[in-house]
Amino acid sequence: MSADVPAPDAAGLRERIDTTKAHPARVYDVFLGGKDNYPADREAAAAALAANPRAYLTVRHNRDFMRRAVTLAAKEGVRQFLDIGTGLPTQRNVHQIAQSVAPDARVVYVDNDPVVLVHAQALLTSGPEGRTDYVEADLREPVRILDAARRTLDFGRPVALVLAAVLHFIEDEVAYPVVTRLVDALAPGSLLVLSNVGSDLNPEQVGTITKAFKERGFAMVRRSHAQVARFVTDNGLELLEPGVVPVHRWRPEPVVDLAESADPDPEFVAGLDELDRTRYRGINAVTDADVSVYGVVARKV
């Protein structure tokens, strides 16, 4: 664990946690098989499943896209990761993925959700050769993020900037300049790993889900293929193959399922409600009709 990370003020944090409204990190956690969510989050996740019973596939495939992209970065020699919009700790976090390839990898996690901060202490468990740090900050404050990240990362060397499923919580006027500000700070050889809900992927279902989430607490900015590509082209980055594609089509490989799906007792699973049952489902049988998030990886040259 990084020595620089302040212990969260539990009482202060609790006051800032609004459990009456759904929150992105916690709704996402429901579909990743986590337990750090509240009834409002489960209700929002259930509304998404009502619109599309296979909606959990988008979340799980987004997470697996991130795993493949971080693995690629580490295999290409990148040893530093800045993961903004980290989400709640789950089974495979960026430092575990990166350090499984490169034990000396350093990771800075950034999120603006106090629930994520509460769990950050558990998340910040780097292997002995690497290092992790956690910054509570908003993606809208790139300068503050970069200043804090410099405690752990050397921006003179390549960094993988991970913006997975977070830019769709930021409106265009802010999102494009923020990505440019962050990419400007990166050294050549750095990578941008990004995913964003598509406006032209299964638009009817996603429209219903977006509306359900908005009514329950948060808005999402869906972006078209061209709008997602702009994060790469505006910043002169080199697009890695296969370009901007739905996440399950980005260098696909068989997905290792959640631990729960390995060997479920059919009788036990049958007794669960629809929502809890999703975590016992494998995700390798997937179609374009199931996935509504674009993924892209690009390199700064």
Ligand SMILES: C[S@@+](CC[C@H](N)C(=O)[O-])C[C@H]1O[C@@H](n2cnc3c(N)ncnc32)[C@H](O)[C@@H]1O
């Ligand atoms: C859908 S989760 C994605 C988690 C993870 N990146 C992944 O793809 O598996 C989105 C995360 O972004 C965080 N987030 C949303 N808006 C943010 C903002 N403006 N600044 C920082 N984090 C934000 C949420 O709290 C949540 O943890």
